[in-house]
Amino acid sequence: MQLFNLFPLTVLQDSIRIEDHERIKLVNEIKKMRNEVKEEKKSNYAWTGDTKGHEFLFSNTTFKNISHKISEVIKEYLKALSINIEMLDIYYQRSWATYTENEQSINFHTHSQSNISFAYYLLKSPGAGGIIFRSNELQNEIAKNIFTSSKIEKSLINKPNPYNSDRSMFDLDQDSIIIFPSKTPHATMPNKSGKLRVSISGDITIMLKDSKGFEHLMPSFNNWTKFN
Ligand SMILES: [Fe+2]
Structure with missing residues (x-):
């Protein structure tokens, strides 16, 4: 007997090592963003920079090294799908930090405006909450x-x-990265570690360098015509 599993959802996990001094620097930078607005009452939900005016984290040069390392793993994900990355322009469309205090979590959602999404665990203790994927x-x-x-x-x-x-x-360790199709519904489990959990997330858009003969993938925006 043989079982075949057809049409899988492919999720890539890897790890990215960074020095402690860099981790401290990045966490401090994120803390500054988080503490711009003080909340009266602690929320059940994590703070996520994408909806708090900090959706372009990688335009901050402090994050240059980590964004470069993440790019390398994103390329491996595309290669795993056997996509020819030589034909693509790849962009971080948005990138942001998530800041999860004890008992906080993130509800199910998708990132339907992009192609590939990721989470990198910059600061995560055991019990700080895993990521859950769901299929509809x-x-x-x-x-x-x-x-x-x-x-x-x-x-x-x-x-x-x-x-x-x-x-x-x-439920991955600190320094892990997880990459998945943006349309996949996902959520985080509540942080039960008693410690701060900080991740870096981002949405990636891919477009064809040369769209001649292609119907479906986004053509390079260099050739788009803006309304005037
Ligand atoms: Fe998300």
């Missing part, structure tokens, strides 16, 4: 809602595995 299109859903957690509780599903689950969690 379950290829193996032979009966509606058969794979919900209640079916596990009622022993209809013996054991959750990649064939019968609508979600999967990665």
Whole structure:
């Protein structure tokens, strides 16, 4: 007997080592952004720079080294999908920090305006909260809602595995990076470490250097015509 798993969702994990002095410098820079606005009451949700006016983190030269290292891993992700990166212009469309204090988390969302997204864990202790991916299109859903957690509780599903689950969690160590298609719904588990969790996230847009003969991928914006 042989089982085939067709049409997978591909998530890449790797690690990027940085020196402690660089980590401290980057965390301090992010703390400055976070502390620009003091909140009256602590939120249940993490602070995310993308919606707080800090969505272009990598235009700050302090982040040049880390953005370069992340670029190298993003290219590996594209290569894993067997995409010819020589034909592409690749951009960080947005990049930002997330700042998660104890008990805070991030709800399910997608980054539908881009192609590839990532999270790099700049500061993360054990228990600080993993990332969960969810699928809304379950290829193996032979009966509606058969794979919900209640079916596990009622022993209809013996054991959750990649064939019968609508979600999967990665609880990675500090210095890990995780890369995934931007359209994938994802969330973070609550930070239960009692310590600050800081990640760097970003959205990547790819476009064709030369779009001649191509219909679907975005043509280079160098050839776009702006309204006047
Ligand atoms: Fe996200």
